[in-house]
Every structure is written in C-alpha cells, then in structure tokens.
Amino acid sequence: MYGVWRSREHFSVPGSSPAATSVDVRALADAARRAGGVVRGPAPVIAERVAGVWQLVFFAEADRLREITRVQGRRYEGVRAGRLRWSSTMRAVPPASETTAPTRDLDASEARTGLELW
Incomplete structure (x- = not known):
C-alpha cells in the first residue's frame, strides 16, 4: 500500500494522513499531478506502508x-x-486542515472520478 502527501512537510507532521492511498504507485503520482501540487509548489511525496509504518x-x-x-x-x-x-x-509546518483531511482510497472505483486531493 502506498500513500501520497502534498509535500515532505505534510508527511513530516506526526500522525498526518495521506491525501490518498493505492496499491498502484503510478496512480498516486498521476493523481498528485492532476491535483496541481507539482506545478504550484514542492513535489508531493509517496510513502509505502511497511510493517505498519510509512516509509518515504x-x-x-x-x-x-x-x-x-x-x-x-x-x-x-x-x-x-x-x-x-x-x-x-x-x-x-502545514495547517492541521491540510494534514488531517480524510484519505481517499484510489482503489475504490468511485474515488477515480472527480478527484481532488488538495
């Protein structure tokens, strides 16, 4: 399982939620690019869940x-x-509103339409 955060700072906030998760790392990268994070600011980061811990x-x-x-x-x-x-x-440090938003599951079919990560 992979998760995407808007930036390394968003990831670094203790307990921060990924904007989205998927088993497909490329789907996460594409979703982040569509959300515009790459153009307007620092590159989003993707982490892998390993033994219950997110690793960049x-x-x-x-x-x-x-x-x-x-x-x-x-x-x-x-x-x-x-x-x-x-x-x-x-x-x-990003505002809490950007690190505690609900996580989108991109593997759920309804999550692929109208995607807004941030």
Whole structure:
C-alpha cells in the first residue's frame, strides 16, 4: 500500500494522513499531478506502508517518480515519529486542515472520478 502527501512537510507532521492511498504507485503520482501540487509548489511525496509504518519512497515530480534515498527518508520519518526536530531547512509546518483531511482510497472505483486531493 502506498500513500501520497502534498509535500515532505505534510508527511513530516506526526500522525498526518495521506491525501490518498493505492496499491498502484503510478496512480498516486498521476493523481498528485492532476491535483496541481507539482506545478504550484514542492513535489508531493509517496510513502509505502511497511510493517505498519510509512516509509518515504518517491518524490512525484512533474515528469517522473524520483527515488527518495533511505538517508533522506529517515530524516523526515524521524520528524514524523517525534525522534527528530523540525529542520530549519524545511518549510513551515502545514495547517492541521491540510494534514488531517480524510484519505481517499484510489482503489475504490468511485474515488477515480472527480478527484481532488488538495
């Protein structure tokens, strides 16, 4: 299972919800691109659920999925888990309204129409 967040900062908020989930990582990247996050701001991030924990795997850039290294991923995962402090190189903490919205399940047939992630 994969989840997509609007940015690495959205992911880093402890307990933040993904905007959408799917077993298809490409479907998530396409949905993020349609939502416009790639054009208007930082690249959305995609994480994989491994043993109950979200692990960052890709930046959903405008033209490709770019791998997130384990070193990069651990940094944001550590902030999310409360083991690391919010870095001065990160943007401001997103408002709660952007990190607690209900998650869309893209694998549900009705979720594929009228998709608005953010």
